[in-house]
Amino acid sequence: MLIEQLNYTTTPRYNFPQTLENLQLPQQFIELSLRSMRNVEEEYFQPNEMTFNRSAMENPEDAMPVFGNHGSFTIESIPLKPLLEDTPVAAVDVSSIKVGETETGILCAIRGAIVWKTESRYKYLRLGPFPFHITEENKKEIYNLFRRYYFETSEEASASSLINMQTRMGNLLERWLQMGVSCSSHNSIILWDGSLTAGTADSPVNVMSKLLEIARNRLNTVLAFSKTTHLRLLGHRLTDFVRKSQPPCLLQINGFPVYSGPMFPLGNVYVAKLTHGVCSFRLDIDRKIPREQEIEAVRKLLGNDLLIQSYPETLRLAHIFSTFTANEVIGIQRFIVQQCRLKVIARPNVRRLLFGPFGKGSEG
Amino acid sequence: MRIYKKEGNTVEILCFPSEKVEKGDYLFIEDPKANRGLVTQVVDVQFANVPGILEELLRDSTTDDYVHGGNFDPLEVSSHINHIQDALVLICKIRGAVQNGKLLVNPSWLPSRSKSKIKRLPITSLLTFVKINEDLPIDVGETKEASVLAIDARALDGKLNIVTGKKETGKSHLSKLLVLGLIDYGATVVVLDLNGEYVNLGFSSKGEKNEYYDKVHVLTSGANLKVSLAQMDLQVMLNILVHALNLPGTSTREFRRIWRFLQQRQAFTLQELGEAIRNWKCNQHVRDALFSRYYSLLNSGFFTDNLAEATTFEELFQKVQTGGALVLNLRDVSSVDRQIVVEYMLGKLVELLTEWKMRAVFLFAEEAHLYLRETYWDDIVTRMRHFGVFTTFVTNQPDTIRENIYRQADNIFLFNFTNERDLETVSRAARVDSETVKSIARDLPPHYCLILGKAVKDFPMVAKVKALDVQTMGHTRLFFTDKD
Numbered sequence: 001m002l003i004e005q006l007n008y009t010t011t012p013r014y015n016f017p018q019t020l021e022n023l024q025l026p027q028q029f030i031e032l033s034l035r036s037m038r039n040v041e042e043e044y045f046q047p048n049e050m051t052f053n054r055s056a057m058e059n060p061e062d063a064m065p066v067f068g069n070h071g072s073f074t075i076e077s078i079p080l081k082p083l084l085e086d087t088p089v090a091a092v093d094v095s096s097i098k099v100g101e102t103e104t105g106i107l108c109a110i111r112g113a114i115v116w117k118t119e120s121r122y123k124y125l126r127l128g129p130f131p132f133h134i135t136e137e138n139k140k141e142i143y144n145l146f147r148r149y150y151f152e153t154s155e156e157a158s159a160s161s162l163i164n165m166q167t168r169m170g171n172l173l174e175r176w177l178q179m180g181v182s183c184s185s186h187n188s189i190i191l192w193d194g195s196l197t198a199g200t201a202d203s204p205v206n207v208m209s210k211l212l213e214i215a216r217n218r219l220n221t222v223l224a225f226s227k228t229t230h231l232r233l234l235g236h237r238l239t240d241f242v243r244k245s246q247p248p249c250l251l252q253i254n255g256f257p258v259y260s261g262p263m264f265p266l267g268n269v270y271v272a273k274l275t276h277g278v279c280s281f282r283l284d285i286d287r288k289i290p291r292e293q294e295i296e297a298v299r300k301l302l303g304n305d306l307l308i309q310s311y312p313e314t315l316r317l318a319h320i321f322s323t324f325t326a327n328e329v330i331g332i333q334r335f336i337v338q339q340c341r342l343k344v345i346a347r348p349n350v351r352r353l354l355f356g357p358f359g360k361g362s363e364g
Numbered sequence: 365m366r367i368y369k370k371e372g373n374t375v376e377i378l379c380f381p382s383e384k385v386e387k388g389d390y391l392f393i394e395d396p397k398a399n400r401g402l403v404t405q406v407v408d409v410q411f412a413n414v415p416g417i418l419e420e421l422l423r424d425s426t427t428d429d430y431v432h433g434g435n436f437d438p439l440e441v442s443s444h445i446n447h448i449q450d451a452l453v454l455i456c457k458i459r460g461a462v463q464n465g466k467l468l469v470n471p472s473w474l475p476s477r478s479k480s481k482i483k484r485l486p487i488t489s490l491l492t493f494v495k496i497n498e499d500l501p502i503d504v505g506e507t508k509e510a511s512v513l514a515i516d517a518r519a520l521d522g523k524l525n526i527v528t529g530k531k532e533t534g535k536s537h538l539s540k541l542l543v544l545g546l547i548d549y550g551a552t553v554v555v556l557d558l559n560g561e562y563v564n565l566g567f568s569s570k571g572e573k574n575e576y577y578d579k580v581h582v583l584t585s586g587a588n589l590k591v592s593l594a595q596m597d598l599q600v601m602l603n604i605l606v607h608a609l610n611l612p613g614t615s616t617r618e619f620r621r622i623w624r625f626l627q628q629r630q631a632f633t634l635q636e637l638g639e640a641i642r643n644w645k646c647n648q649h650v651r652d653a654l655f656s657r658y659y660s661l662l663n664s665g666f667f668t669d670n671l672a673e674a675t676t677f678e679e680l681f682q683k684v685q686t687g688g689a690l691v692l693n694l695r696d697v698s699s700v701d702r703q704i705v706v707e708y709m710l711g712k713l714v715e716l717l718t719e720w721k722m723r724a725v726f727l728f729a730e731e732a733h734l735y736l737r738e739t740y741w742d743d744i745v746t747r748m749r750h751f752g753v754f755t756t757f758v759t760n761q762p763d764t765i766r767e768n769i770y771r772q773a774d775n776i777f778l779f780n781f782t783n784e785r786d787l788e789t790v791s792r793a794a795r796v797d798s799e800t801v802k803s804i805a806r807d808l809p810p811h812y813c814l815i816l817g818k819a820v821k822d823f824p825m826v827a828k829v830k831a832l833d834v835q836t837m838g839h840t841r842l843f844f845t846d847k848d
Contacts (some may be wrong), residue, residue: 030439093839109441120434121430121431122431123431124431126436128437129437129441130440174516267455320423321423321433323418325415325420325423326419327414327415327420328416328445328448329443331654335441
């Protein structure tokens, strides 16, 4: 069996190595991937023609807060000057992708990337890709194993539908990597993709708080960049308010956000326009650190990382390294077919059958 | 390997790097259900246009200079991804088809894309199957698979051949090999040797006499190759005067009269010819023109009044009638004298062949543009071939050979060319598609030859030309010589 052929080192839970280079995945994660793949052997496999990368955190990224329309807020523009004090910058990103379907479930792959910049050099560690076969039978087991492992919680959560499982598993891996980076770094800027909003199944408040606390204790500052935001203030998109400000600057909204449902923001929300150009981003900064330190962290980012269109290069690279290309998807499909002796079939595309050249959407 | 596409007579085959296939290899696409298959040849190897490859390469190039790192890939999925990245498309030309065990030239069907099996076709199997090596084999060299490649001497019989390639790739070596191969089977060969490269064919590489010593006769103009006017035919003489020495029309008419005058007097000597021109009643300009040509003939050293030292071609050809070569050494011979000698030789050849004094001659002409007059090209391809002159042109300047020669060439022995224009010229050959010529010839290493045409039954093959134990090298005078 494949599982016996592999020989890899494991990392004890939360006993993180001192350097990011040595960051490794726990054995259980790899075993989980292999175990899930074992139940797929000799099934029929329909490779996905349309492949879309899903960034982890896709759903909670822009989870509320919603700024109410009660007029008690103020907008403050904070001009920034780069702080050239040598500070390491690290970024984490995770991608997942559906690579096909079997008779009993879906096949997906997850990959994570950590990029860090020290002494003017970028370094990266790519973890994966890890293929998973998720079925109705094993999805709960996989998901809860993930949660137990990463979040040290025995409380079982309901696994979502098969379609969303890949994203949720990606989120869990991302949290683990964020934890790894927080534990391995010291006095660094840690960049996350998404927001600091907690309260979802993949981002429990206690876990997120713990992550930020570990980072704080090691004098790290977490800056979470959201690529897209639907946050609106008086009907206007939040990022639109920064248009007239001279970069680099932060826009702080002082007011009373209203939270919907179980969502809980663990960060102060800013709009960051760090360079000239059309882009500005929602930036969440750990709210438990003093405001001066928040601003200083962004200034250190300006002084230590390359910024293009207001987006940090470290985070951009993390995204690039984790994203799956079409070529990689074919490679993963080949790996799965060979390892599990799957029989490749091509199910008719219903849309194409019905609508011919007009059936361009995803099948179904 | 899987069939990807077919367009015209080009088949594209998807292949992974582990399946070692190179340009020039033959593949057999077998359709087991239909009990038939296609014989194809790989003419180019390209990367498969895998989706997402640009992103992949851009990302990888990012890591070259300013980003360093590693991958933790315990399942080794990346090896599969690399495999996909390195996927190849083999551009193949259909060379034939096999149906019920028989070889067909023009298949009108397509094998199944999903069911066909593709495998490499060893050259030895192909050689046996298409019966290239028949009863008069000339061992040309070896294939990439180290099997012997021999062509049938009959494939050169009655044929027009071209040996071409850039300098120092082995053209002359191959033509010597063909010359000796033909001699082995009793053929008569005439070599127009521009650089004196064939003069030592009768000696081994150690300088000792070899089996061809008595069969190779080297003729050097002015030394052991002289002719008397009495041996000359008027037409041959006129050809020399008009084509080699550019004698104008009026003067040619006067010369004809002088010649007839000497004929009546039975006085065919150079001295008599000089006297006749001097005393001939004609325009002074004509006389001057005739005199200048007369002195050219005199100074060439090719003509003699001494019948004892005059060469009798009938006798010479008699010597090589059962297998041998007359090597016309044109080294150190001036351009005009070269043309005089070649005009005479070709005229004599046609004369002997017309009178059936000889059966046929294999003519090897090195850099023929330097001594063949314009009208001879067509003559050689059409008229002279019917008389039994079967020519092999050897050149490193393919554009010096006319396009119609390429079109009518039966065999082309092609060595490496890198120049696009040269490749373009050669690709006009009718016996093969231009893509094959351009793609394969460009990558041929020295001494490797792409053989096209009847010699390989139109299955282009690459051979490493075998070494010869004869003194083959032409003497190039060098400035820097070895100290010892």
